[in-house]
Amino acid sequence: MTAGTTRRHPPRPRRLGVELRGAFGLIGTLTKVLSFAVLFPTALAIGYSEPFWPFLAAGAIMVLVGLGLERMGRGAPPIGFREGFFVVAVTWLAAATLGALPYLISGEPQLDRPVDAYFEAMSGFTTTGASVLTDIPALDHSMLMWRQFTQWLGGMGIIVLVLAVLPRLRVGGRQLLESEMPGPEVDDLADRIRSTAQRLWLLYVALTAVQALILAIFGWTGIDDRMTPFNAVAHAFTTLPTGGFSPEARSVESFAAASQWVIVIFMTLAGMNFALLYRLFVRRKARAASRDEEARLYLTILALMSVLLAVELWQKGFQHGEAAFRHGTFQVVSMMTTTGYASTDFIIWPAFALMILVGVMLVGGSAGSTGGAIKVVRHLLIGKVLRRELRQTLHPEVVIPIRLNGAVVDERTLRAIAAFVLLYIGLFAAGAGLIALDSAFEGPPISAFDAIAATATTLGNVGPGLGFAGPMGSFEPFSDFSTIVMIALMWLGRLEIVPVIVLLTRGYWRV
Amino acid sequence: MYPAPAVKIFVIGAGQVGSTIVEALHGEHNLTVIDLDPGRLTPLAYRYDVATVEANGASRRALADAGVRDADLVIACTSRDEANLVAATFARIEAPRATTVIRTSNVEYIELWREGRLDVDFVVSSEIETANAITRVIRVPAAVQTDIFAEGQVQMVEYEVTELTNPDVLGKPLRECGLVPRDSRLVAIIRGDLMIIPRGDTVITSGDRLVVVGSPEAAQAWGDLLSPGEGVVEDVVVFGGGQVGVAIARQLLEQHIGVRLIEPDRERARRIAEDLPDARVYQATGLDPDFLERERIGQAQAAVFAMREDAKNHYAATLARVHGIDFTIAIIHDPIAREVYEHSGVDVTVNPRQVTAEEIVRFAHDPRTQQVAMIEDDRFEVLDITTSPTSEYVGLMLREMPIRGAVIGAIVRDGKAVFPHSDDVLQAGDRVIVFTESSRVADVERVL
Numbered sequence: 001m002t003a004g005t006t007r008r009h010p011p012r013p014r015r016l017g018v019e020l021r022g023a024f025g026l027i028g029t030l031t032k033v034l035s036f037a038v039l040f041p042t043a044l045a046i047g048y049s050e051p052f053w054p055f056l057a058a059g060a061i062m063v064l065v066g067l068g069l070e071r072m073g074r075g076a077p078p079i080g081f082r083e084g085f086f087v088v089a090v091t092w093l094a095a096a097t098l099g100a101l102p103y104l105i106s107g108e109p110q111l112d113r114p115v116d117a118y119f120e121a122m123s124g125f126t127t128t129g130a131s132v133l134t135d136i137p138a139l140d141h142s143m144l145m146w147r148q149f150t151q152w153l154g155g156m157g158i159i160v161l162v163l164a165v166l167p168r169l170r171v172g173g174r175q176l177l178e179s180e181m182p183g184p185e186v187d188d189l190a191d192r193i194r195s196t197a198q199r200l201w202l203l204y205v206a207l208t209a210v211q212a213l214i215l216a217i218f219g220w221t222g223i224d225d226r227m228t229p230f231n232a233v234a235h236a237f238t239t240l241p242t243g244g245f246s247p248e249a250r251s252v253e254s255f256a257a258a259s260q261w262v263i264v265i266f267m268t269l270a271g272m273n274f275a276l277l278y279r280l281f282v283r284r285k286a287r288a289a290s291r292d293e294e295a296r297l298y299l300t301i302l303a304l305m306s307v308l309l310a311v312e313l314w315q316k317g318f319q320h321g322e323a324a325f326r327h328g329t330f331q332v333v334s335m336m337t338t339t340g341y342a343s344t345d346f347i348i349w350p351a352f353a354l355m356i357l358v359g360v361m362l363v364g365g366s367a368g369s370t371g372g373a374i375k376v377v378r379h380l381l382i383g384k385v386l387r388r389e390l391r392q393t394l395h396p397e398v399v400i401p402i403r404l405n406g407a408v409v410d411e412r413t414l415r416a417i418a419a420f421v422l423l424y425i426g427l428f429a430a431g432a433g434l435i436a437l438d439s440a441f442e443g444p445p446i447s448a449f450d451a452i453a454a455t456a457t458t459l460g461n462v463g464p465g466l467g468f469a470g471p472m473g474s475f476e477p478f479s480d481f482s483t484i485v486m487i488a489l490m491w492l493g494r495l496e497i498v499p500v501i502v503l504l505t506r507g508y509w510r511v
Numbered sequence: 512m513y514p515a516p517a518v519k520i521f522v523i524g525a526g527q528v529g530s531t532i533v534e535a536l537h538g539e540h541n542l543t544v545i546d547l548d549p550g551r552l553t554p555l556a557y558r559y560d561v562a563t564v565e566a567n568g569a570s571r572r573a574l575a576d577a578g579v580r581d582a583d584l585v586i587a588c589t590s591r592d593e594a595n596l597v598a599a600t601f602a603r604i605e606a607p608r609a610t611t612v613i614r615t616s617n618v619e620y621i622e623l624w625r626e627g628r629l630d631v632d633f634v635v636s637s638e639i640e641t642a643n644a645i646t647r648v649i650r651v652p653a654a655v656q657t658d659i660f661a662e663g664q665v666q667m668v669e670y671e672v673t674e675l676t677n678p679d680v681l682g683k684p685l686r687e688c689g690l691v692p693r694d695s696r697l698v699a700i701i702r703g704d705l706m707i708i709p710r711g712d713t714v715i716t717s718g719d720r721l722v723v724v725g726s727p728e729a730a731q732a733w734g735d736l737l738s739p740g741e742g743v744v745e746d747v748v749v750f751g752g753g754q755v756g757v758a759i760a761r762q763l764l765e766q767h768i769g770v771r772l773i774e775p776d777r778e779r780a781r782r783i784a785e786d787l788p789d790a791r792v793y794q795a796t797g798l799d800p801d802f803l804e805r806e807r808i809g810q811a812q813a814a815v816f817a818m819r820e821d822a823k824n825h826y827a828a829t830l831a832r833v834h835g836i837d838f839t840i841a842i843i844h845d846p847i848a849r850e851v852y853e854h855s856g857v858d859v860t861v862n863p864r865q866v867t868a869e870e871i872v873r874f875a876h877d878p879r880t881q882q883v884a885m886i887e888d889d890r891f892e893v894l895d896i897t898t899s900p901t902s903e904y905v906g907l908m909l910r911e912m913p914i915r916g917a918v919i920g921a922i923v924r925d926g927k928a929v930f931p932h933s934d935d936v937l938q939a940g941d942r943v944i945v946f947t948e949s950s951r952v953a954d955v956e957r958v959l
């Protein structure tokens with residue numbers, strides 16, 4: 001035997017830091033459960049005597065995929081904090097796959113290419129509302145309703161995501177929402193998600209039902225003869241999740257003014273924190289809700305921008321009287337809450353009006369809403385941080401805690417918010433650059449402002465862009481490359497960027 | 512005729528607070544002092560006629576052995592909140608009829624006590640008492656010391672007369688000064704070791720200290736008379752964000768006085784800024800001339816020095832004066848610091864332990880005595896006491912009363928304050944605000 005040490009064991013193989021089997025198991029379960037959603041369009045298809053097998057086939061495929069993944073995760077150790085990011089990111093991809101399958105299986109000529117079908121489905125589940133369809137009414141009733149329904153399901157997912165999951169993953173400042181959640185404090189993640197989901201989904205379903213009912217009554221009483229029960233339900237399905245899909249060819253343009261005002265009210269509600277709405281409607285704590293700083297700023301921006309836009313439209317002679325205020329308000333609310341309906345074709349509006357619309361797209365809804373983009377509370381806190389910086393320039397030693405609704409916001413949260421906004425701007429610039437670059441090679445010719453609008457609308461999960469991708473237009477002319485870029489932007493924007501970006505870091509996968 | 516009530520008092524803790532209490536109460540009452548440290552007990556036993564027990568006050572057996580059973584009043588005033596609470600709890604078990612008083616700085620205990628869920632009769636907090644004392648001084652900037660009686664209807668203020676004092680008042684017989692504010696009485700002039708009961712021909716000289724009792728407006732108007740032009744303080748800088756500093760800042764803010772607070776520790780500064788949203792908090796030492804200049808600290812109307820070390824407070828106060836602050840108030844930790852401060856021009860010093868002792872001592876007084884203020888290190892006291900119907904003084908005019916080193920500054924009759932003249936008659940049930948030498952407190956309580 002030689003001197004020195006001999007290695008008895010070979011070095012341990014490098015282990016992955018993420019428990020992938022367990023994560024896939026959970027994704028499988030979620031996919032399996034979600035797949036049963038196809039039963040709704042199936043029933044509708046049978047009712048309308050339309051082909052129903054694309055839905056059943058898509059459901060069956062995804063149930064099998066789900067079962068397979070679930071089997072893979074059997075016996076795996078329970079997943080934790082780190083796997084959460086992976087589960088969240090991949091679940092949305094799986095949902096979009098489920099959304100795309102019926103389009104592909106049905107052989108619908110407008111959606112027969114996988115990229116287009118996937119874009120349409122991702123736009124649905126991320127509640128964006130951008131569409132590659134050029135002739136929407138050509139689709140079957142059941143297929144149109146499936147589009148609407150994907151947004152409604154996406155909205156349900158988002159409520160749970162933003163109010164229960166992301167705060168736990170400390171994304172974009174968890175402190176902002178954690179204390180806001182009504183209900184008992186539960187330590188177990190699963191229990192917490194379950195109790196949150198139960199309370200808030202009930203509110204979500206109730207608000208959807210109320211809106212559908214009001215719109216349907218307008219239809220029955222003749223206030224709005226275009227508002228069939230089908231349209232009433234279809235639009236309620238895409239208002240609460242701030243989605244923006246419409247089965248109509250020209251969005252909500254043809255509806256009566258009364259219906260458009262009702263949609264404005266429900267879009268405004270959908271852009272508010274659902275935990276706050278819960279307190280307002282269920283707990284009836286109107287005082288507490290009316291003092292919320294974010295809600296106040298949100299409503300102030302909406303009101304100011306609506307008036308500004310209305311005045312601009314009236315002055316430039318595009319609209320007059322009530323119509324100016326209705327279209328001004330409708331479009332500002334629709335863009336800022338990231339819904340994306342259009343009450344009129346706004347691409348012909350003057351440059352200042354379009355700046356307002358693209359500007360509010362970057363503001364976004366409230367935290368804890370189904371709206372996308374940067375969100376009002378982050379703007380509010382960034383503003384407070386900037387004000388503090390200015391004061392500290394004059395008074396270097398002064399200590400100023402940042403407060404939100406009277407409570408001190410910790411510095412980590414503020415850093416996370418600053419990082420989020422920087423990431424958002426970075427992705428925004430990168431996306432606009434890629435779309436512009438693509439137009440130089442194979443994509444359609446596009447103006448710089450339209451490229452910016454297309455990026456803002458997909459990253460912010462809004463819907464319509466400008467130019468050919470305007471509210472009455474389509475994303476169909478974009479090349480596959482740009483389409484894929486925009487699919488990624490919708491996905492990133494919906495998941496608040498960080499959970500996806502984290503997956504791209506080496507540290508995430510290491511022990 | 513009316514024997515001084517023989518009160519048996521247990522003092523647990525012979526630190527600064529305990530010693531001050533002993534100093535104020537010895538002689539009149541039967542005192543037992545308990546402390547673990549013989550080094551603290553020996554000087555007390557040597558100087559005063561008190562029983563000392565070397566034991567742990569937070570031990571039930573030790574308390575029982577020391578004879579707490581017979582106590583009428585148990586004062587737990589060690590520097591440890593928990594020990595005080597435990598001692599009071601055991602005292603309650605051993606002597607259920609004794610009044611218990613604890614000293615604490617724990618806000619939680621104070622709140623519990625206010626809610627009536629702490630089985631202690633009285634809770635005294637050094638921080639709150641100190642903050643009260645300083646706030647009162649800041650509201651009357653010319654005062655050395657001030658205290659409020661009879662639910663705010665009567666104020667006692669001690670003023671210092673210096674060369675800067677209004678020359679119209681200096682060097683003249685009082686009756687020629689004329690404009691004495693109504694509803695007030697100059698009850699005493701303290702000149703060195705002398706106490707002078709002022710008469711019309713008394714002359715005020717530089718170095719005197721005047722004790723005035725009157726309605727708050729009138730008592731404060733004396734400040735304008737003595738040093739005209741000193742306005743209302745609205746901007747105070749507090750140096751040091753310890754418990755005392757924060758309590759002072761909080762009190763001042765409650766009275767709508769602007770506060771800037773300087774605390775060197777980053778973490779503490781952050782917490783204070785979070786707790787006191789209305790204060791401006793700096794994370795700085797307060798000893799950096801650049802900082803003082805940049806933040807215009809010198810333009811503040813008053814500065815309170817509440818850091819943990821006397822020497823640091825002293826240095827900072829001197830520096831602040833150099834930068835232009837002309838009203839400085841310092842917290843003192845070691846009683847000796849007082850002389851240093853006063854010598855170097857600090858306007859007011861407040862000793863938290865003395866303030867605490869003062870608050871505690873009133874529990875030892877006759878139950879008719881509602882409040883006590885100590886002046887000049889307890890050489891003098893101002894009492895708020897209700898006259899007994901059998902008092903020999905009832906029915907006498909003030910000028911007929913034999914002078915025994917005591918002056919009645921105010922009478923509260925049927926809930927209203929009266930500022931008496933020499934021909935007013937004392938009635939049974941009157942509440943009187945009396946200025947007296949401390950050694951005569953028991954006499955005053957006996958005759959009234």
